[in-house]
Amino acid sequence: MMNFIMKHKRTFGIISVVLILLAAGGVWFMNNLPDFAVEALINKMVSSNQNAKHFEEDGLYVITTGTGAPLPDKTRVGPQTVVLAGDQVLVFDAGPGSTRNLELTVEASSVDALFLTHFHSDHIGDIGELMLKRWATGGSAEPLPIYGPPGIEEVVAGFEAAYQLDVGYRVAHHGEEAMPASGAGGEVHRFDLGSDLMSSDVVYEQNGVQVIAFNVHHMPVFPAVGFRVNYRDKSVVISGDTIFTESLIHHAMGADVLVSEALHHEMSTMVSEATRDIENNASIVAEDIKDYHITPEQAGIVAQEAGISQLLITHILPPVPVDFLTDWFLADTREVFDGDIHMANDGTMIKMPVNSDDITIIDLFK
Ligand SMILES: [Zn+2]
Ligand SMILES: [Zn+2]
Incomplete structure (x- = not known):
């Protein structure tokens, strides 16, 4: 090898000089980009709602x-599902970090309503951001309608209080015309399904879009609900956080898509054991949370029994450390469910045109 290098020393020298010059040229070029190139890149970034073409x-x-879920995950923010149906843009939960992803998907100002499944922090952490962004970007004079079970008044009031100073700054800076103070915050729509696990109610009807809330089982968290959205011949069910329950199967019956949370028991046990010697609550939490979440396999059973064709697994617990473990995470689900299973990513979209059997799945952020 040494002989080879000595023999071709001159050639290596020339190649090195060329590479250094190329690198230097590249750096020079990037530092001296013509204005039109920078402008083109900025135009591409700000062209409002680059995903609009998907929603035609x-x-x-x-x-x-x-x-994601409460445990830190480099690739997943807190739980949120956005449903576009007809002219309605409906948002389900507002997990920490979700508003940024929402704004990469649809205009925050286009959101018609937010629906909350329950009041665990991973589902509500971004309510303040969503209320603020919808108002500040679109200048709505009406607050964001927020639907949820009892407890919603104090949760929304708390976020409004925390954001009150910021709202004042923005009105003072940009003026009442651009940001009318009346549009900041939320407009609470409380619904009460009582304690009967099987109970449900229509909580929203607008321009042909119907949203049904139904009780699920996430004890000791009560109330906790899931949602079903019906639009013409299509429907989607969002599980919320729940154990395997007849209520979820019943209310998912005949839907096209089930968006289900999932906690892998065996993996959670492994996390609990791996963190046993660490002096924090990680081990206890990984063990305790197994008793109030549905497993990927059980989500498959729900989808199978409800006659669903598309199962979208979300709220993934524990975080899957590498992509190739996804198949392992879903292996038991494939045993019990005949339809299509997708491990949802932030930005995964299922598109179902009305009066058609077409189903398209796209990862908007990839
Ligand atoms: Zn959760
Ligand atoms: Zn929860």
Whole structure:
């Protein structure tokens, strides 16, 4: 090898000089980009709603803008699902970080309503951001309608209080015309399904889009609900956080898509054991959370029994450390469910045009 290098020393020298010059040229070029190139890149970034082209057909669009859970995950923010149906843009939960992903998907100002499944922090952490962004970007004079079970008044009031100073700064800076103070915050729509696990109610009807809330089982968290959205011949069910329950199967019956949370028991046990000697609550939490979440396999059973064709797994617990473990995470689900299973990513979209059997799945952020 040494002989080879000595023999071709001159050639290596020339190649090195050329490479250094090329690198230097590249750095010089990047530092001296012509204005038109920078402008073109900025125009591409700000061209409002770059994803609009995906939403042209009349149909039901389901986008998982947040697919994580409370445990830190480099690739997943807190849980959120956005449903576009007809002219309605409906948002389900507002997990930490989800508003940024939502804004990479649809205009925050286009959101018609937010629906909350329960009040665990991973589902509500971004309510303040969503209320603020919808108002500040679109200048709405009406606050964001927020639907949820009892407890919603104090949760929304708390976020409004925390953001009150910021709202004042923005009105003072940009003026009442651009940001009318009346549009900041939320407009609470409380619904009460009582304690009967099987109970449900229509909580929203607008321009052909119907949203049904139904009780799920996430004890000791009560109330906790899931949602079903019906639009023309399409429907999607969002599980919320729940154990395997007859209520979820019943209310998912005949839907096209089930967006289900999932906690892998065996993996959670491994996390609990791996963190046993660490002096924090990680081990206890990884063990305790197994008793109030559905497993990927059980989500498959729900989808199978409800006659669903598309199962979208979200709220993934524990975080899957590498992509190739996804198949392992879903192996038991494939045993019990005949339809299509997708491990949702932040930005995964299922598109279903009305009066058609077409189903398209796109990762908007990839
Ligand atoms: Zn959760
Ligand atoms: Zn929860």
